[in-house]
Amino acid sequence: MNIKTLSGTLALSTLLTLAAAPPANAAGLLKPVNSTIPELSIREHHVNVVVEHSYAVTTVEQVFHNPSTQALEAIYSFPVPEHAAVGEFTYWINGQPVTGEVVKKQQARQIYEQEKQAGREAALVEKDSYKTFDISVTPVQPNSDVRIKLVYIQPAHLDSGVGRYVYPLEDGGVDVQKNAFWSRNEVVDEKFSFDMRLASGYSIDSVRLPQHTQAAIQQVSPDQWQINMASQAGALSQVVLTDDQPALSGQQPPTEQINNAGIVPAASLDKDIVVYWRHSQNLPGSVDLISYRESEATPGTFMMTVTPGDDLGALQGGRDWVFVLDVSGSMQGKYTTLVEGVRxxxxxxxxxxxxxxxxxxxxxxxxxxxxQPATVEVITPLLNQLVQYQPGNGTDLYSGLTQGLKGLDADRSTAMILVTDGVANLGVTEKKRFLDLMEKADIRLFTFVMGNSANRPLLNSMTEVSNGFAISVSNADDIVGQLMQATSKMTHQALRQVELKIDGGRVTDLTPEQINTLYRGEQLTILGRYHKPGPVQVTLTGKAGEQIRSYHTEVNLPQQSLLHPELERIWAFASIENMQAKMDYLGADESSNADIKQAITDLAIQYDLVTDYTSMLVVREEVFKQLNIERNNQLRTEKENSARQQRLQQPNSSQRADSQKPMFNPSQHRATLGGSGSGAVGHWILLLIGVLLMVQYSNRHNRKKS
Incomplete structure (x- = not known):
């Protein structure tokens, strides 16, 4: 089944703008609602991001302050970044940094509580499913500060020649009970900074932060850029992240942004920071490879990124469109805009x-x-009825999908467009049931995952079994760009039944295990292990329409490679995500699930990763020794930090591995948003800009009222 119209995509495209809701909460320090416990404050919040060679390393350093006369516990929560592996957590004890170690989740919590009761320093990072990472630190002494550092690693890929990085701060509001129990302090009192180094083996045309126009953006070289934002508390001229523009000289800040001392704080952690970068046009399709192999005695780890040339043709003809729209309580305050978008x-x-x-x-x-036929006579009365509908209540996602699948015509191509945060809290909630439903349906599901803390594991898995795709959307996104990326995929052929084979190198443990479909502009990233260095043959096959396509090249797996030790964690975390997906697919088979849970736990402890079954614990050095907890992660983080310093000091270089034998026809450049076959998109997008501006204004207006 193929997607055949551009015009139908615009209904989806407009709806995409509607689901960016005003944030209900944000990253920040937690305190029970109506509690008499004194409130801690975030004194400093500093973010450093390095994006290079298909992955990003994010380092967050914070200082918490206790202004009260009693010792307190700090609890900090923030949304789980997509595909992020937390590998380092440091707590400064008596002025000295102590790096955390990964142990089983229940054991970590038990040790933390014991140390807390004894009045000794301890800290803990836990993962609350797909929703949040929660950091606990004890004690924060009276009138004193504590300092912590968290480092996470995640893949960073291109889509249609555009890269995207999100530093998530907005809470998606999906955990109603948690948000009802805790109040949050998201204000940074004194100092805030965000620094990002962007390096690529290919020239970068431009960099954009759509909601943070105050950022300083500097091009260091054709393939390197630097982004900086910094602010301090003060009466004027500071960066306040809740505004789209810097404060004007002499303009009074909103009353709610002034703290008890009458000072405007440095920042508020309630808006995602989204960074886009666009590669130059007319770049060739390519295969890039980075690796890590410490010695002959250990297996190597590699990340292979395949960026196809643009040889997928545009599609023609009419089709059926099923729009499945979440109108639960989270849609209140933006429903009028939704109706206009549908119109x-x-x-x-x-x-x-x-x-x-x-x-x-x-x-x-x-x-x-x-x-219904797409005629004015049908559309107008339907829209008049839609205006009268009142959003509210819970979310029975399964019923929405089931209803959408009824009455399909086997003789017509059909696509389902789902707009939701995927938090199924009514009716069928078992993931296996959702996967079975979509696997049996002869339809491709295209999902727009709205906001942070969305149930990405469920939504991504549903799209995978239906050979569709999912796009994550933040309130801080460049909505027009997201629309154009989706349009490009849904109006062109897809490469189906995709297989990638690697002959040689004794390659094992590849992830993903199954690829299925590649859409126009998508990159394919393969992670794996190799035991025999040297040349290997790489073959990519698939079907475009009824035509079989085959692409071939040869790449080299190095004898020794020391610059990217983070790859071990990235591979391990991708393997864990794959095992988790298998467990969800198997459903309630307790014996099989127990084996998979144990495998996830073992791999997470071996590679020092925070998961649903493991946490990262910091205690005093002597306590680590007493508990016989080996300092494996300390050694791993030292190795990673050393490699990052080496990379920083070396000139940036291309990691292209197929230069001698290109996998793709050099005349077929990479797909870009401005490339072949997408010229008509721009004209239609111009018609949507008025609606988009109204959506953005409405969301800002609702945030200020709430």
Whole structure:
């Protein structure tokens, strides 16, 4: 099944802008609601990001302050970044940094509580499923500070020639019970900074922070850029992250941004920081390779990034579109904009298209009463009824999907567009049931994952079994850019039944194990282990329409490679995500699940990773010794930090591995948003800009009122 129209995509595109909700909460220090416990403050918050060669390393250093006369515990929570592996956590004890070690989750919590009761220094990083990372630190002494550092690693890939990095701060509001129990302090009182170094083996055309126009952006070389933001507390001229623009000279800041001392704080941690970078056009398709192998006695780890040339043709013809829209309580305050988005989107459908609209909250409603022709006579009364609908209640996602799958015509190509945060809290909630439903359906699911703390594991898995795709969206995103990326995929052929084979090198433990589909502009990233250095043969095959495509090259796996030790953690975490997906697919098979849980735990402890079953613990050095906890992670982080310093001192270089024998035809450049076949997109997008501006204004207005 292929996607065949551009016009239908615009209905989806407009709807995408609607789901960026005003943030209910943010990253910050937690305190029970209505508690008499004194409140801690965030004195400093500093972020350093290095993006190079397909992965990003994010370092967050914070200083918490206790202004009270009693010792307190600090609890800091922030959204889980996508595919992020927490590998380092440091707590300064008596002025000296102490690096955490990974142990089983229950054991880590027990040790932390014991140290807390004894009045000794301890800190803990725990993962709350797909929602948040929670940091606990004890004690914060009266009128004193504590300093902590957290480092996480995640892949950083291109889509249609555009890279995207998100530093997540907004809370998605998906955990109602947690948000009802805790109040949050997201204000940074004194100092805030965000620094990012962007390095690539290919020339970078431009860099953009759509919601932080005050950032200083500097091009260091054709393939290196630097981004900086910094602010301090003061009466004027500081950066306040809740505003889209810097304060004007002489302008009074909003009252809610002034602290008890009458000083405007340095920042508020309630808006994501999103950075885009765009590679130059006319770059060739390529295979890039980075690796780590310490010695002949150990296996090597590699990351292979395949960026295809643009040889997928545009599609023609009408089709059926099923829009499954979340109208639960989180949609209140933006429903009027949603209706306007539907109006604009349906107006762009082709005469030979049909559409169906399904709404869901506590239950699902076939709002359009089956598929309808995309005519003015049908669309106008439906929209008039839609205006009267009142959003609210919970989220029965399964009912919404089931209703959307009813009445499909086997003789017409159909796509389902799902807009939700994926937090199924009513009806069927078992992930296995969702996967079975989508696997049996003859339909591709295209999902827009809205906000942080969304149930990405569920939504991504559903799209994978249906050979669709999922796009994450932040309130701080460049919405027009996200629309164009989605449009490019849904109006062109996809490479289906994709397989990548590596002959030689005694390569093992590849992830992902199954690829299925590559859409236009997508990169394919393969992680794995190798035991025999030297040349290996790489073959990529798939089907475009009914035509079989095959691409081939030869790359070299090095004897020794010491510059990217982080690859071991990235591979291990990707393997853990793969095992977790398997466990979800198997459902409630307790014996199989127990084996997989144990395998995840063992791998997480071996490579020092925070997961659903493991946590990172910091105690005094003598306590580590008493508990016989080996300092493996301390050694690993020292190795990683040393390698980062070496990379920083070396000139940036290309990691292209197929220069001698290109995998793709050099005349077929990489797909870009401005490339072949997408020229018409720009004209339609211009028609949407008015709606987009209204959406952004509405969201800002709602945030200020809330």
């Amino acid at each position: 604009q989107g349906l107006a762009k459908l082709r005469p030979d298209d049909r559409f169906k609209v399904v709404l869901f909250n506590n239950s699902a409603t076939d709002f359009s009463h089956g598929f």
